[in-house]
Amino acid sequence: MEEDDSDRYRAPALDKGLDILELLAGVDGGLTQAEIAKRLGRSPNEFYRMLDRLVRRGYVTKPDGDRYSLTLKLFGLAQLHAPVRRLVSYATPLMRELAETSRQANQLVVFDRGSAVVIAQQEAPGYWGISIRVGSHISLFDTGSGHVLLAFRSPEERQMMIAEHLRSTEKPAQPQAFYDRLDQIRDRGYEMMASLQTAGVYNLSAPVLGPDERAIAALTIPYITLVNQPSAPDITQTIELVLATAEKLSQLAGSDVKHTG
Known part of the structure; x- marks a missing residue:
């Protein structure tokens, strides 16, 4: 036989x-x-x-x-495979349009094996802007992107992501106030916080949601006030632009959730 x-x-x-x-x-x-x-x-x-x-x-x-x-290791490996390449291809023209309308740089960030990783970035159209290199690993705890990636996850997934982050970075555990902030971000629909790395910069971050309403990425503008461009959108208008772009990306990812600012 x-x-x-x-x-x-x-x-x-x-x-x-x-x-x-x-x-x-x-x-x-x-x-x-x-x-x-x-x-x-x-x-x-x-x-x-x-x-x-x-x-x-x-x-x-x-x-x-x-x-x-x-753990989320398999999820992280999958994130950096074909789905992420497709996400970047969808996001690139929208990120370029966002940079033009906001006059600011922007970046797209995903969770991968304990870190928030920049998978795409768009330079500001003018002389001034804050950009982060593609491939950079940034903190989950003290960045707008990290906060959004954690906020739009289930409590169980959030705990696993944080545990992986603690193992990979050896950072201390966060107090209860940190978790309360994540819940507030989820309720509000976005994060707006002063940068803890660069003075004068505000992180404006919104989630790109999948069909299950979980964040598959964070879209972030490191906002700076452009004193030489008085016609540029202010910070309130800019967060609306970020939310609108994140919603378009979410729709491309199969989500029908509406962002509310």
Whole structure:
């Protein structure tokens, strides 16, 4: 009898790891090692080493002692693959138009493996503007983009993103006031904050939402007052421009959510 092509090149260890990831992806609250083994019809001892490797590689975490849950590492890897390239291609003409109408630079930021990462940026059309290089890693805690990426996520995803950020940056945990601010940003629909890196700059950030109303990216203008261009939009008009552009991007991403300023 001919060997089935699906079994000819089996890799049992890889299959076991993928079985675990696929199982945990469909479970809220995580599973113990014994529960994983029971659901997959195997003995618990078969999964000890595999779970240990998945934890060490950052794909799985144990936030509640003996329960295993997925991290956002797979999500982060997917973010930097084809969907992100498509997002950048959709965003580029809209970001160029935003730069022209606002007279300010702007950037598009996604979450990737513990950091906020700039995946696209558009220079200001005039002499002056604040821009950040594509590929730069910025903080989740003290930037408008980071705040928006956290604010428009479920509490569980938010905690995983923060845990990954703490591991990758060794920054201290944030006080309750920080989480209260994230809730306020979600209610308001955007972030507007003085830059904690550059004096005189205000971060104006709005979410690009997917069909599930979660932020897949943050669109941010590092706003500076242009004293030599009195006709340039003021900060209130500029946040409206950011919101309108983010809404267009959200619609391209399949969301029908309306931003409210």
